[in-house]
Amino acid sequence: MLMAVHSGINMTDSIIMYFKRGANQKALEISEQLLKEYSAHPLAVEWLYGQGLMYKYNMNELSRAEEIFNEVIKKYPEH
Numbered sequence: 001m002l003m004a005v006h007s008g009i010n011m012t013d014s015i016i017m018y019f020k021r022g023a024n025q026k027a028l029e030i031s032e033q034l035l036k037e038y039s040a041h042p043l044a045v046e047w048l049y050g051q052g053l054m055y056k057y058n059m060n061e062l063s064r065a066e067e068i069f070n071e072v073i074k075k076y077p078e079h
Contacts, residue, residue, distance in 0.1 A: 011030055014027075024058045053065075
């Protein structure tokens with residue numbers, strides 16, 4: 001589990017780096033990869049929520065953002 005946590009944190013840094021550079025597609029690819037590989041990771045909710053934010057504010061894809069936000073509510077009701 002320690003390796004998964006360490007990898008997840010490093011990859012989260014990569015998502016943020018690409019996001020700040022405006023490389024939304026790359027940031028989405030990395031977060032999608034993380035969600036597939038580490039679906040039970042404590043940061044998974046943040047990765048998924050971050051996707052919704054990118055779709056809403058950076059890509060103006062409101063319907064896709066809404067789908068993701070609904071998925072966050074369904075999968076992580078405690079957040």
